[in-house]
Amino acid sequence: MSQKVLLNAKEVNIILHRLACQLIEKHNDFTNTVLIGIQPRGKYLANRLAKMLKEEYKIKNIQLGFLDITFFRDDFRRGEKPLEANTTEINFLVEDKNIVFIDDVLYTGRSIRAALTAIQSFGRPNEIELLTLIDRRFSRHLPIQPDYRGRQVDAINKEKVKVNWKENTGEDSVYLINN
Numbered sequence: 001m002s003q004k005v006l007l008n009a010k011e012v013n014i015i016l017h018r019l020a021c022q023l024i025e026k027h028n029d030f031t032n033t034v035l036i037g038i039q040p041r042g043k044y045l046a047n048r049l050a051k052m053l054k055e056e057y058k059i060k061n062i063q064l065g066f067l068d069i070t071f072f073r074d075d076f077r078r079g080e081k082p083l084e085a086n087t088t089e090i091n092f093l094v095e096d097k098n099i100v101f102i103d104d105v106l107y108t109g110r111s112i113r114a115a116l117t118a119i120q121s122f123g124r125p126n127e128i129e130l131l132t133l134i135d136r137r138f139s140r141h142l143p144i145q146p147d148y149r150g151r152q153v154d155a156i157n158k159e160k161v162k163v164n165w166k167e168n169t170g171e172d173s174v175y176l177i178n179n
Contacts, residue, residue: 039086042103044165065090072114095123109142
């Protein structure tokens, strides 16, 4: 197994600031916009962006939630091991809101399809956008593209993109792993 650094901590930080600024350009003061991290791995990116928007860009109206898509995935019964669901934490209305789904890696698009189905349980949003740290090109199974992307990566199918956050691994980094 070999791994190559795609992004180091400094590059991750620069990308997070760029993504935060792009969100501000589109959503101004966020009065009608909510951020929803897709569980489990989108939670770290969503938390980090929400904190940056509040503390560094002084946006007061940030509403942040987390959506579990485990049982909405089209492959949830295919694995051998029992599924472990994450928690959904959406303590606000999504009806007529602009939603920004946040996930770390966009790969096949199946997680986003599941999120689109799952969010319907909470109401009918006005608009849904997608923000991803890493967009893996050439691997999409569904016609889903990010509205905001940190970095586009050309990875062939046997390669994996691994995103590390200092909150859970001690470092901010992105690796391309070849098995």
